[in-house]
Amino acid sequence: MGDSDLEFDFELLRELTETDGVPGYEEDVRAAVRRELTAATDEVRTDAMGNVVGTVEGGDYEVVVAAHMDEIGFMVRHVTDEGFLRLDALGGWDPRILRAQRVRIHTREESLTGVIGSVPPHTLTDEQKEKEQQVSDVHVDLGLPSETVEERVDVGDLVTMQQTTVRMGDLVTGKALDDRVCLFAMLEAAHRLDDPAVTVHFVATVQEEVGLRGAQAVGVDLDPDLALALDVTVANDVPGFDAADHVTELGEGVAVKLKDSSVITTPKVNRRLRDVADSEGISHQLEVLPAGGTDTANLQRAGGAVPVGALSVPTRYLHTPTECAHVTDVAAMVDLLSAFVESETGEHDYSL
Structure with a gap:
């Protein structure tokens, strides 16, 4: 213990x-x-x-x-022509913590790993720096061709954070x-x-x-x-x-x-x-x-x-x-x- x-x-x-x-x-x-x-x-x-x-x-x-x-989690609300996913929140998320997180997409046939995209600080515009973030702004990158994403992911599929639970000193975190x-x-x-x-x-x-x-x-x-x-x-x-x-x-x-x-x-x-x-x-x-x-x-x-x-x-x-x-x-x-x-x-x- x-x-x-x-x-x-x-x-x-x-x-x-x-x-x-x-x-x-x-x-x-x-x-x-x-x-x-x-x-x-x-x-x-x-x-x-x-x-x-x-x-x-x-x-x-x-x-x-x-x-x-x-x-709390998400539901897929849109699949873009380029194969990225747009999300709708299920529960109360703070959009500030979503960037660069790894997520799991639950389709009818399988679970897929994705990441929520983040613009590198090198290319952030002043407007992007000042904009208040919304869940609707984020996108999920599956690392797959758009045709494959369209075949495997549907609107309504569920998205959760991909995270393990560990002991950290006297705390549990996950x-x-x-x-x-x-x-x-x-x-x-x-x-x-x-x-x-x-x-x-x-x-x-x-x-x-x-x-x-x-x-x-x-x-x-x-x-x-x-x-x-x-x-x-x-x-x-x-x-x-x-x-x-x-x-x-x-x-x-x-x-x-x-x-x-x-x-x-x-x-x-x-x-x-x-x-x-x-x-x-x-x-x-x-x-x-x-x-x-x-x-x-x-x-x-x-x-x-x-x-x-x-x-x-x-x-x-x-x-x-x-x-x-x-x-x-x-x-x-x-x-x-x-x-x-x-x-x-x-x-x-x-x-x-």
Whole structure:
């Protein structure tokens, strides 16, 4: 484990993060999730949207724990006469980080490697230097003749970042830690759970990155008594930010979300999460996120009012191919989620 003595199934985390699955096309991730939940829960099912639900039977009180499967990516919107690809974004990309990245194009028959083109600094014009970049400006070079590209690539084919997941000191870095690192934590907690007092639905949701869509269906279909969502959050503990502006910091534990721009979590759920963390000696920090949202919002209100909580893994460089999370924070999420669910009796008062 390097600098850490934690038990940590890095191979499962690597499988989840290196597997490709953009919004609406999560099938390869779904296969891994179904395998893990089949071994950990009493029943596994997939709904019409592609959400996977693994249920551990307990009492009548029902708890949903959710983490999303999808990662941000692209769809091919045009193939030029010269054989280059133009892209449409699936999720929120910062166009500044796209240049010179290696990507994978998923066609019906195969996966192709490509690169997003970048103009060398030697030939940049002043206009190009000053222009605000857009996803629509980038092109993918496949290194193939235009006739071959036209034969092998269609509009609508999917594009993901070609990236590996590696250990870097006490951190894990790679693509799609948003939200596969929390998906990993949920699966680990599911494997730990034994004979709960309440019924627990472990849900791997779809299409979070394009509007929390899978969670909305889950909120209606399962109609839980309590819901917890797991996602990453901003860790801006890097040069250029004052300590007062840090949303979270790496290595300080799992974050208990108080609010983001889509939700204010239920105060009594927050309080119990913090109390459980204190009693179990689990490192944690509080999260106030100025912008952004997670599945928590739709779980709170899609099927009527539901008390909600949210746990987050602090992550640097979100929505890039080099997202970074600290292994102790991931372990803390597993520990707190497990302890919270195991101690849920259905008799706690979460009313306002």
